[in-house]
Amino acid sequence: MxxxxxxxxxxxxxxxxxxxxxxxxxxxxxxxxxxxxxxxxxxxxxxxxxxxxxxxxxxxxxxDDANSKTIEKIKTLLIDLVQNQNNSLKLTLSDYLAQQLHQDYSKLSNLFSNVEGVSIEKYYILLKIEKVKELIVYDEWSLSEIAEVLNYSSVAHLSNQFKKVTGFSPSYFKKMKENKRKKLDQL
Missing domain, CATH: 3.30.70.100 (Alpha-Beta Plaits)
Known part of the structure; x- marks a missing residue:
């Protein structure tokens, strides 16, 4: 190893x-x-x-290897949610992870936070914001379409969360010449 x-x-x-x-x-x-x-x-x-x-x-x-694998499974599930099926999530994030991993969410949350130094929810938000950046850079969808695809309740919610994480509004980010995105493994 x-x-x-x-x-x-x-x-x-x-x-x-x-x-x-x-x-x-x-x-x-x-x-x-x-x-x-x-x-x-x-x-x-x-x-x-x-x-x-x-x-x-x-x-x-x-x-141990079991805990390491659990953390990797959590990350994989979250990345898949954001990249491929975010809008189809009909459960809460905690229920989804508990169901997928057949473990109590509080145990998963504590393990993840202790090892990664960030909560599952915060990590999920960071993944979503990176996806928003990607979609803004591609300039194929409106902000309301991005909000819908990423399961935000409104454009205002997306914009507020985006600004809270990046320090910029989505429209200002779009205007920036050098859009700095992070690789998913750097979150």
């Missing part, structure tokens, strides 16, 4: 601590992000045990 998901790693200071401790153990790192460390080489069980013991001192916990 070349990556580990780490629970309670939710801020820049956490990243600095984890990076420092792993460098002391002389592990070659590719990246250290909120909730996730990627190594250049595979880790042995001994390596994982040593890392786990070292990080527990700081309140961090290595997640």
């Amino acid at each position: 070349k990556h580990l998901h780490i629970k309670n790693m939710v801020c820049n200071r956490c990243i600095m601590v984890v990076t420092s401790e792993l460098e002391k153990l002389e592990h070659a790192l590719v990246s250290v992000e909120l909730g996730k460390v990627i190594f250049k080489n595979d880790l042995s069980q001994n390596d994982k045990l040593t890392i786990s013991e070292k990080l527990q001192v700081y309140g961090f916990e290595i997640l």
Whole structure:
């Protein structure tokens, strides 16, 4: 395994601590992000045990593969919702995820927040805003059509959420010469 998901790693200071401790153990790192460390080489069980013991001192916990898979499933379901079927969602987001993953939503929410440093709802909003940016840049649909496709209750709701996340109104964003979008894996 070349990556580990780490629970309670939710801020820049956490990243600095984890990076420092792993460098002391002389592990070659590719990246250290909120909730996730990627190594250049595979880790042995001994390596994982040593890392786990070292990080527990700081309140961090290595997640097992089941929890890592659950987080990835949540992200995949949310991305699919936004990209392919947002308008067809007839349940609440919490009911949808609980039903799809056959787990209690509060458990899913706590796991996701602890590892990713952001709530499921906030992550979902960020995905939707990135999709709005994409659709604005393509300039094929009106804002009301975008609002309908992405299941917003109104254009005003979409505009308010867009401005809250980006700092710009959708119309100002459309006028900007350099539309800066984020890759989905950077959310």
